[in-house]
Amino acid sequence: MITLIGVSKVYRPRRVALLDVNVHIGKGEFVFLTGASGAGKSTFLRLLYREQTPTSGQVIVLGQDVARIPMRKVPYLRRQIGVVFQDYKLLSDKTVWDNVAFPLLVTEHPPREIARRVPAVLEQVGLLGYEKNRAGELSGGEQQRVALARSIVLNPAILLADEPTGNLDAGTARIIADLIQDIHRRGSTVVMATHSDWIVNRLRQRVIHLRHGRIVADEYPGRYVHEA
Amino acid sequence: MKPSTWIYYLREAWQGVRSGGLLSLASALAIVVSLAALAVVMILAVNLQHMTRVVENQLQMVAYLVEDFDRTWQDELMRKVKAIPHVKQATFVTREEGLQRLQDQLGSDSVLLEAAAESGNPLPDAVEVEVDDPRYMGQVAAALGTIESVEEVAYRRDIVNRLTALTDGIRNVGLALVLLLAAASLLTVANTVRLTIYARRREIAIMKLVGATNSFIRWPFLLEGFLFGLVGAGLALAIAWGGYSWLVVRVGEGLPFVPVLSPDAVLLQVAQWLLVGGVLLGVGGSVVSLRRFLRV
Numbered sequence: 001m002i003t004l005i006g007v008s009k010v011y012r013p014r015r016v017a018l019l020d021v022n023v024h025i026g027k028g029e030f031v032f033l034t035g036a037s038g039a040g041k042s043t044f045l046r047l048l049y050r051e052q053t054p055t056s057g058q059v060i061v062l063g064q065d066v067a068r069i070p071m072r073k074v075p076y077l078r079r080q081i082g083v084v085f086q087d088y089k090l091l092s093d094k095t096v097w098d099n100v101a102f103p104l105l106v107t108e109h110p111p112r113e114i115a116r117r118v119p120a121v122l123e124q125v126g127l128l129g130y131e132k133n134r135a136g137e138l139s140g141g142e143q144q145r146v147a148l149a150r151s152i153v154l155n156p157a158i159l160l161a162d163e164p165t166g167n168l169d170a171g172t173a174r175i176i177a178d179l180i181q182d183i184h185r186r187g188s189t190v191v192m193a194t195h196s197d198w199i200v201n202r203l204r205q206r207v208i209h210l211r212h213g214r215i216v217a218d219e220y221p222g223r224y225v226h227e228a
Numbered sequence: 229m230k231p232s233t234w235i236y237y238l239r240e241a242w243q244g245v246r247s248g249g250l251l252s253l254a255s256a257l258a259i260v261v262s263l264a265a266l267a268v269v270m271i272l273a274v275n276l277q278h279m280t281r282v283v284e285n286q287l288q289m290v291a292y293l294v295e296d297f298d299r300t301w302q303d304e305l306m307r308k309v310k311a312i313p314h315v316k317q318a319t320f321v322t323r324e325e326g327l328q329r330l331q332d333q334l335g336s337d338s339v340l341l342e343a344a345a346e347s348g349n350p351l352p353d354a355v356e357v358e359v360d361d362p363r364y365m366g367q368v369a370a371a372l373g374t375i376e377s378v379e380e381v382a383y384r385r386d387i388v389n390r391l392t393a394l395t396d397g398i399r400n401v402g403l404a405l406v407l408l409l410a411a412a413s414l415l416t417v418a419n420t421v422r423l424t425i426y427a428r429r430r431e432i433a434i435m436k437l438v439g440a441t442n443s444f445i446r447w448p449f450l451l452e453g454f455l456f457g458l459v460g461a462g463l464a465l466a467i468a469w470g471g472y473s474w475l476v477v478r479v480g481e482g483l484p485f486v487p488v489l490s491p492d493a494v495l496l497q498v499a500q501w502l503l504v505g506g507v508l509l510g511v512g513g514s515v516v517s518l519r520r521f522l523r524v
């Protein structure tokens with residue numbers, strides 16, 4: 001499903017974000033990507049949906065060498081990858097419905113299917129009844145649910161979540177983590193970046209730990225690695 | 229493409245026009261100005277061409293005779309004139325008849341005629357010649373010129389030449405002006421669309437991340453430019469139509485002998501060009517902006 005071979009990413013002028021990363025993530029896995037701030041978690045995820053390309057090495061997602069596919073095929077790759085962004089990236093002056101329907105709209109799904117699909121995912125994340133609220137006026141936890149609903153509305157094979165509980169209180173963070181676990185149970189491969197030790201330790205899944213851009217631990221089932 | 233997608237594009241394009249505010253208005257106006265100039269040039273050129281053709285089809289020419297022409301030679305002269313190939317008809321016009329005609333044309337109280345009455349008739353005797361085919365005007369004129377006692381041959385060739393030169397001049401200068409205005413309006417549209425792109429940069433980034441194709445992202449902006457072009461062309465056409473209709477009536481009253489084309493005939497032709505020009509300017513402006521500011 002996801003394979004990285006000798007992947008390094010160096011940002012200009014010479015900040016090393018990832019260094020010789022080799023890893024394979026199989027279909028249906030749930031992987032925590034942990035590490036201190038600046039360890040390279042976001043960069044790892046961005047390479048997978050081709051927001052960035054590696055400086056060297058190969059990133060293979062769903063059987064395609066992501067850096068080599070032509071630009072015009074990138075949208076079709078992204079339709080198979082749901083992403084929950086660290087900063088949500090919601091359209092704050094549009095409604096919850098519009099935000100969740102957005103991926104369906106821009107991929108030219110017929111209105112009938114949009115009307116069927118949006119309520120289904122809103123129910124899945126517990127936001128039924130919020131359709132007409134503007135995204136910007138919701139609480140942080142609610143916005144994260146909207147982001148989650150949007151990321152799964154296209155039924156992606158892979159779900160990437162970048163610190164989805166980072167800005168939330170413990171109770172809300174748990175609910176979001178449970179929702180992601182629920183999405184995983186329904187068959188998606190999930191990669192979730194986090195530095196929340198108790199969530200990692202509670203779910204007991206595979207843990208890949210990054211330090212200064214290198215993988216320093218990869219265990220299943222893993223526990224959170226505390227930096228010395 | 230699905231109708232629902234088109235509805236989305238149109239809604240977004242209209243949103244872009246509205247959020248552009250005054251700049252959108254400037255875009256449409258810039259296109260109006262360019263296209264109105266194009267319309268003026270076209271209307272002028274088409275009319276001049278028409279005038280040239282009308283004049284060309286007047287098959288008359290006049291051979292003015294020497295001042296001291298001896299009228300006992302009249303029959304001899306007329307025989308020679310009528311012997312020239314392609315001369316259909318020839319009429320001898322005495323200087324008295326010539327003056328009489330001028331009086332009828334200008335009215336009896338003309339200053340010119342008063343002057344003529346004092347200093348004597350300024351006109352020479354003349355032969356009016358009608359040719360059977362406009363292509364032989366030059367040939368006939370040359371033959372007339374060789375006849376003894378013919379001082380000068382006047383026919384519409386000079387007027388035709390002058391009209392043709394005028395038409396070419398107006399066309400060249402006009403088109404240069406139109407191109408200049410077109411470039412300016414292209415930039416205005418490009419600027420407006422650029423602003424829409426800037427206002428939407430966040431939305432566009434998200435569209436890309438959730439799997440929108442580049443063409444899907446571009447269409448609303450192309451349509452925005454298209455709308456500017458359409459509105460601009462419509463307004464320019466309205467102005468051209470109103471202005472030209474008004475002018476035709478005035479010319480009809482004041483200068484009835486000037487052959488102008490009817491508005492319907494001219495403007496149908498002009499309308500096509502304005503529409504094409506408007507759409508090219510609008511969509512072209514969008515394309516300029518999309519290439520520079522929407523790296524998708």
Ligand SMILES: Nc1ncnc2c1ncn2[C@@H]1O[C@H](COP(=O)(O)OP(=O)(O)O)[C@@H](O)[C@H]1O
Nearest residue numbers: 011015016017036037038039040041042043044
């Ligand atoms: N777009 C960028 N340009 C330059 N440096 C970047 C960029 N994104 C991240 N970095 C740097 O790369 C390193 C890894 O960042 P990141 O992948 O965001 O780590 P994490 O998500 O684990 O905090 C950091 O030192 C960060 O400052």
Ligand SMILES: [Mg+2]
Nearest residue numbers: 041042086162
């Ligand atoms: Mg990060």
